Amino acid sequence: MIALQLAINGILLGGVLALSALGFNIIFGVMRVVNLAHGDFVVLAAVLCAYAFTQFGINPLLLLPVTIVFGFVAGALVHRFLLRRLPREIASAEASSLTLTFGLSYFLAGGGLALFGGSFVSVPFLTGAYQLGPISIPQARLLAFVAALVLSVGFAILLRSTLLGRAIRATSQHLEGALACGIDVDRVRTLGFATGTAIACAAGTLVSFLFNVNAQQGVLYTVNAFAVVVIGGLGNYTGAVLGALILGLTESFSSYLLGATLAEAAPYFLFILVLLLAPAGLLGKRAA
Amino acid sequence: MSLLAVDDLQAGYGDFKALHGVSFAVEPGEIVCVIGANGAGKSTTLKSIIGIVRPTGGTVIFDGEHIEGRAPGEVVERGVALVPEGRNLFAGMTVEENLMVGAHPKRVRRGVARRLRESYDRFPLLGPLRGRRAGSLSGGQQQIVAIARALMSEPRLLLMDEPSLGLAPKITLEIFDLVRAINRDGVAVVLVEQNVVQALELASRAYVLTEGKTVMEGAAATIRGNADVKRRFLGEVL
Numbered sequence: 001m002i003a004l005q006l007a008i009n010g011i012l013l014g015g016v017l018a019l020s021a022l023g024f025n026i027i028f029g030v031m032r033v034v035n036l037a038h039g040d041f042v043v044l045a046a047v048l049c050a051y052a053f054t055q056f057g058i059n060p061l062l063l064l065p066v067t068i069v070f071g072f073v074a075g076a077l078v079h080r081f082l083l084r085r086l087p088r089e090i091a092s093a094e095a096s097s098l099t100l101t102f103g104l105s106y107f108l109a110g111g112g113l114a115l116f117g118g119s120f121v122s123v124p125f126l127t128g129a130y131q132l133g134p135i136s137i138p139q140a141r142l143l144a145f146v147a148a149l150v151l152s153v154g155f156a157i158l159l160r161s162t163l164l165g166r167a168i169r170a171t172s173q174h175l176e177g178a179l180a181c182g183i184d185v186d187r188v189r190t191l192g193f194a195t196g197t198a199i200a201c202a203a204g205t206l207v208s209f210l211f212n213v214n215a216q217q218g219v220l221y222t223v224n225a226f227a228v229v230v231i232g233g234l235g236n237y238t239g240a241v242l243g244a245l246i247l248g249l250t251e252s253f254s255s256y257l258l259g260a261t262l263a264e265a266a267p268y269f270l271f272i273l274v275l276l277l278a279p280a281g282l283l284g285k286r287a288a
Numbered sequence: 289m290s291l292l293a294v295d296d297l298q299a300g301y302g303d304f305k306a307l308h309g310v311s312f313a314v315e316p317g318e319i320v321c322v323i324g325a326n327g328a329g330k331s332t333t334l335k336s337i338i339g340i341v342r343p344t345g346g347t348v349i350f351d352g353e354h355i356e357g358r359a360p361g362e363v364v365e366r367g368v369a370l371v372p373e374g375r376n377l378f379a380g381m382t383v384e385e386n387l388m389v390g391a392h393p394k395r396v397r398r399g400v401a402r403r404l405r406e407s408y409d410r411f412p413l414l415g416p417l418r419g420r421r422a423g424s425l426s427g428g429q430q431q432i433v434a435i436a437r438a439l440m441s442e443p444r445l446l447l448m449d450e451p452s453l454g455l456a457p458k459i460t461l462e463i464f465d466l467v468r469a470i471n472r473d474g475v476a477v478v479l480v481e482q483n484v485v486q487a488l489e490l491a492s493r494a495y496v497l498t499e500g501k502t503v504m505e506g507a508a509a510t511i512r513g514n515a516d517v518k519r520r521f522l523g524e525v526l
Contacts, residue, residue: 163397170378170389177376179340182364182393182441 001134006252008137014248015145016206019152020221021228021240023199026159029172029235030192032094033083036101039221040108041071041197045204046213047112050121053208060123060208061147067201075197078104079190105218112215120212144206151202155195156237168192172235220264227267231274233284242282246270291316291351291476292337292368292445298345299336306332308500309346314445319467319477321487321508323521324497330480331373333497334447337478338370339363350445365393369443373450373480375434379423383414383433386422390440400440407436411466428459435466445476452483464490484521488512496521 020042027035045067049060082104086096126139159165167188171178178185207213207221228247232239247267255263274281292314299307307329314320324330335341337348339360348356355363369390378386387407391400408415411432417425422433431451438446448467452460464486471477481487488494494511496504504511511517518524 163392166381166385166389167392169381169385173378173380174376176340176372177378178389179360180338180370180372180376181389181437182361183389184359184361 002256005135006256007249008135009141010249010252011245012137012141012145012248013210013252014245015148015152016203016210017224017228017248018241018244019148019206020200020203021225021232021244022152022155022237023196023203024222024225025196025229025235025237025240026168026172026199027193027196028229030168030189031083031097033097033101033193034226035193035196036098036222037078037104037108037218038101038196038200038225039223040105040112040215040218041074041200042204042207042221042225043213043215043218044108044112045071045201046208046211047116047121047215049205049208050123050213051116053123053125054121060125060205061143064147064151064202064205067205068198071198071201072194074201076190076194078197079193083193084186084190105222109216109218116215118214118216120214122212123209125209140209144210147206148203151199152241155199159237164188164191168195223267227271230281231270233281236281236283239281239283289352290314290349292478293349294333294337294346295349296346297333297336297343297348297356299332299341299343301332301341305344306500307336307343307346309502310497310500311346311502312495312505314476314478316444317471317474317476318493319471319479319491321479321481321484321491321494321511322497323481323484323487323494323511323517325520327499328497329500330497331449332500334370334449334478334480337363337447338368340370361393364441364443365395367442367444368447369438369441369445370447371431371434371438371449371451373453375430377422377430377433377437379421381422382419383422383425384418386433386437387414387440390437393441396441403440403442407440410439410469411436427454428456428462431455431459431463432466435463435470439470439475443475445478446470447478447480449480450482451479452481452486460486484517485512 024035024038027033049063052058052063053060082100083097086100126143129136129138159169167183171183171185171188228243229240231243231246247270250266250270251263254266290313295311297307297310310329310333322330332341336343339358343356347354350366350368378389387404388400391397391403413432414436417429422430451463460483467477467490479487479491488508488511491508494508495502496517
């Protein structure tokens with residue numbers, strides 16, 4: 001019975017992980033940039049929501065549109081004025097974008113620390129649980145899962161059915177093919193980075209009522225998103241959902257069996273395991 | 289006035305210069321063939337015209353306007369389309385989605401449904417495949433998707449880079465028939481091909497590139513009969 005309880009916890013956690021990873025995946029797809037500041041946007045949004053709740057009593061769900069717009073604008077600015085200025089067509093292009101997002105990560109973490117302090121905050125919101133016989137389903141986790149599901153499906157529909165969404169996917173799948181079709185790849189990258197950051201901030205809003213957060217914790221969420229995406233296969237959206245469920249279940253079971261401290265090693269452990277056994281990810285294509 | 293006039297085009301990748309002075313012209317409605325050895329700069333020429341590679345010198349005039357150095361989006365908007373070497377399809381997207389991305393230019397965004405219908409009429413093979421992932425198709429089918437995708441932007445000039453690459457001889461003939469049919473509808477074509485004999489039959493005029501320079505030009509039949517071309521590209525022993 002405890003196993004069922006842990007499985008439910010893990011799956012509910014997987015929803016938010018999948019949403020966060022979707023943002024990470026879009027950015028990697030259009031730019032081939034591993035965004036090391038991804039988790040910092042997640043926790044920044046979470047800290048903002050916690051602040052708004054404790055200071056003004058604002059329900060974090062109502063803040064979702066605000067954090068999404070904030071993330072979109074912040075992401076567009078970061079791409080337009082920082083990433084786009086990196087020299088292209090040089091061998092070290094990937095290294096320089098890694099260095100830039102690494103620096104951005106420190107900047108956001110430091111800025112968050114200066115503005116909001118280093119103490120852990122959380123939103124005491126929906127602290128109850130539904131009882132189904134011996135199984136208890138925490139309300140906050142269920143709500144976060146449902147919200148993550150709705151947002152993920154919503155963004156997936158936008159990626160499928162809008163002109164920009166198709167341009168983002170086309171650019172991800174074949175850069176020169178997209179150029180040949182006349183797509184303004186620079187613009188798509190700006191909007192893709194903006195969308196990815198907006199999704200990170202949406203995930204952060206949900207995180208605010210699930211966990212204690214402080215602005216220094218971004219790395220944890222970056223690693224989670226990176227692990228999820230690597231497990232599923234970089235750029236593979238279906239794979240990322242699978243990866244999120246696997247990571248959610250692993251964290252849930254390992255924190256029960258091994259304790260919370262060791263459970264933090266779960267994404268790294270999965271990372272190494274997948275890279276050793278299926279380097280292209282579970283649903284990734286083998287490199288030709 | 290020529291539809292396309294390329295004059296002394298120069299381009300490269302980083303420090304490597306691939307084009308040292310390519311010049312050629314395309315008249316409205318004609319098929320021009322560009323031949324040359326591997327590495328002669330044929331693909332780079334097409335990529336420089338469409339704007340994927342940024343030229344470092346020379347001019348490209350399309351329909352009376354300078355387009356050298358312009359972004360691909362602007363060039364496609366004006367009526368040039370590229371069928372890239374190796375097809376460059378969006379493998380994870382369906383055939384129909386690939387075609388829809390082809391209709392990206394503002395000029396053709398309205399009426400995509402009609403253009404899709406026209407595309408399925410012209411390429412009956414694609415209708416039943418519209419929901420299939422492009423990456424799961426055969427080479428010949430993929431080539432047809434690449435051609436159909438380029439036509440979605442309703443170009444006046446179609447640049448085709450090795451459309452027969454990796455295809456069986458029978459499929460190659462079908463592709464060449466398609467090129468002829470597209471041209472009959474008034475679309476001018478620049479054809480870069482390894483199948484020199486067949487390409488020269490299709491084209492009215494031809495240019496020969498060597499080491500990034502135009503070294504010969506003439507009527508396709510004249511080029512076909514040139515001893516040097518025969519020896520170098522047609523493998524004929526004289």
